[in-house]
Amino acid sequence: MKITLEHLTKRFPNRNKKIKEDVIAASDLTFEIPDGKLIGLLGPSGCGKSTTLNLISGLETPTEGRIYFGDNDVTDVPPENRGVGLVFQNYALYPHLTVEDNIAFPLGNLRGKDKLTKEQMHERALEAAKLVQIDTLMERKPNELSGGQQQRVAIARALVKMPSVLLLDEPLSNLDARLRLQTREELSRIQHETGITTIFVTHDQEEAMSISDMIVVMKEGVIHQIGKPQEVYDHPGNLFVAKFLGTPPINVFEGEIRDGKVYIGDEAVLDAPNGSANATPGNTDGASADADSYRKIYVGIRPEGFIPDENGALTVKLNKIEVMGRDTSIVAEHPAFTGTTIRAIVPSEDVEGITGETVRFSLKPKKVHLFDHETEETI
Amino acid sequence: MKQKNYKGWLYLLPAIVFLGVFMVYPLIDVIIYSFEEGYSFVTQKSTGTGLYNFQYVLHDTYFVQALRNTFIIVIITVPVSTGLALLISLALSSVKPLRNAFQTIYFLPYVTNTLAVGLVFMVLFKKTEYTDGMVNLLIHLFGGKTVDFIDGPYWAKMFVMCLYTVWIVLPFKILILTSALASVKEDYYKAARVDGTRPSRIFFKITLPMISPMIFYLVITGFIGAFKAYSDEVALFGTDLNSAGMNTMVGYVYDMLYGNSGGYPSFASAAALILFAVVFTITCINLMVSRNKIHY
Secondary structure, eight states: OOEEEEEEEEEEOOSSTTOOSOEEEEEEEEEEEOTTOEEEEEOSTTSSHHHHHHHHHTSSOOSEEEEEETTEEOTTSOGGGTTEEEEOTTOOOOTTSOHHHHHHGGGGGOOGGGOOOHHHHHHHHHHHHHHTTOTTOTTOOGGGSOHHHHHHHHHHHHHTTOOSEEEEESTTTTSOHHHHHHHHHHHHHHHHHHOOEEEEEESOHHHHHHHOSEEEEEETTEEEEEEOHHHHHHSOSBHHHHHHSSSSOOEEEEEEEETTEEEETTEEEEEOOTTTTOSSTTOOTTTTTOTTOEEEEEEEEOGGGEEEOTTOSEEEEEEEEEEOSSEEEEEEEOTTBSSSOEEEEEEGGGSTTOOSSEEEEEEOGGGEEEEETTTOBBO | OGGGHHHHHHHHHHHHHHHIIIIIHHHHHHHHHHHEETOOTTTOOOSEESSHHHHHHHHOHHHHHHHHHHHHHHHHHHHHHHHHHHHHHHHHHHOOTTHHHHHHHHHHHHHSOHHHHHHHHHHHHOOOSSOOOHHHHHHHHTTOOOOOTTTSOHHHHHHHHHHHHHHHHHHHHHHHHHHHHHTSOHHHHHHHHHTTOOHHHIIIIIIHHHHHHHHHHHHHHHHHHHHTOOHHHHHHHOSOHHHHTOOOHHHHHHHHHTSTTOOOHHHHHHHHHHHHHHHHHHHHHHHHHHHHHOOO
């Protein structure tokens, strides 16, 4: 089922009664989720991603805007009639019911012509349980299951009523690291097998990047970028998106564009792209690479964008070299750096020549992103 | 480790001494009293041992009446008060405005003195030379006849007694149940909502099982409390409960010890042991029933 959000806005009254201004949890969200895809809603805590999920499920009603499932406007449809399956962050399994009863619970709500017999319910519950591979645990109670198994029960319960949309709120955050990797694959497999349009919320960019067909990066209720994970990583729309995606995070330097070159400190590290020196992008007619043009910028360099090079353009003060097996990370400092330490990831064999107090790098242009100093938008 | 065990006992000593002197010793004493025949306060001597005290108590019409009264109060007030408390708590947790005000109002009886409440009930129910009481005025309004609730027929007195008991135990139960309801995680209700669960199914399949341990706790303590009822009866009917026909088991024990007809510690002890046996049995039955019904 294709999902379309149109100018979706949710405002909550401020908890602090003295402040009249509402809290905007979601602001003017407009995007389309194609049928049968796995979508990651990504953002730091409190960015409105859970609110967005609740709006889609119908647990919250939007202040403004419309939601469409396919061609149907479901904005005013109550959650039970939307055909959504929702998996909660803490799973919300009923502790007094067995796994089977938990999974079959939504089926017990069916009335009239949809009403199922006990056998049919058992069949359907078993089917859902098989899909998530917990069909051997049907008699257990939730507290006798591991976190990962509970998670699967929750997914089975959401799937058993054959929803057209599956929503997952931080599905992996309660699992330990190893289980998280496994479950991640599992989620992807289940989604592919069922072909249900799935939206999951996460603050873990790695999680979102690894399994989503499309990610939506949000901050403070506003969508910052939508796209395929690799696209968003390679072409971040602004400084926030660039910083949020990738581990180790992107290295951001204070910089400037002068004489058609990108400067970090006194070193010209790259040629400035055409027209980048103009404060008003789009005005490229003849003004490109203006000789006396000047612009303050941020220079973001991905950790993998550094090449150790004796004749490289960027000189940094070496702190230490951390060997991590396949790769090596070089920890360094630079006066123009905005954070505390620079982290460059380079292949281990390239490190051998590095000694002394400073390292010189040349940069991979594709791994360098320039942002306006004021607006923080990509240049 | 073994050698140092005495240290642990040393720390426990004060508690053990206190419990021993003020609980264990009197308990054993009560058992001994109950088997001593013809014990006299004055001489501190008994004529022999046997089951005569129990025989006497069980054949005493006052005791049989006290037993019957106690059972009626227990059987009526425990289910009624628990059910009513559940209804009120559900209502309280579903209203937003004025919730605090209502909670305070419902909690007031809990902090009110038993005798003060008794006085209020007198105003409501007592028939005097000057007035028939508030409730009778209401009955008149609907064309009924005056009922003497305090000195009248047995059912009228029992009605007032049960009403009083329910009213006085409600606040504590409401308090416990509202907090139990509040502790049920919102996510369960959200999950149920997304699945389109009817309110009745949510209540019976989710809410009730989730708060069942608390309900069970209230039923057990309710039973025990109602079996031990005495002061409420005094507040309503005065100290001579036997002649009012409203005595309870604890009241009987008290009367046997200190009342006008008192001075018989052996009979009192026997009655107390019978009361203990009854409460113990009922609690065991409760525990057995609940094992199948209570989750966790």
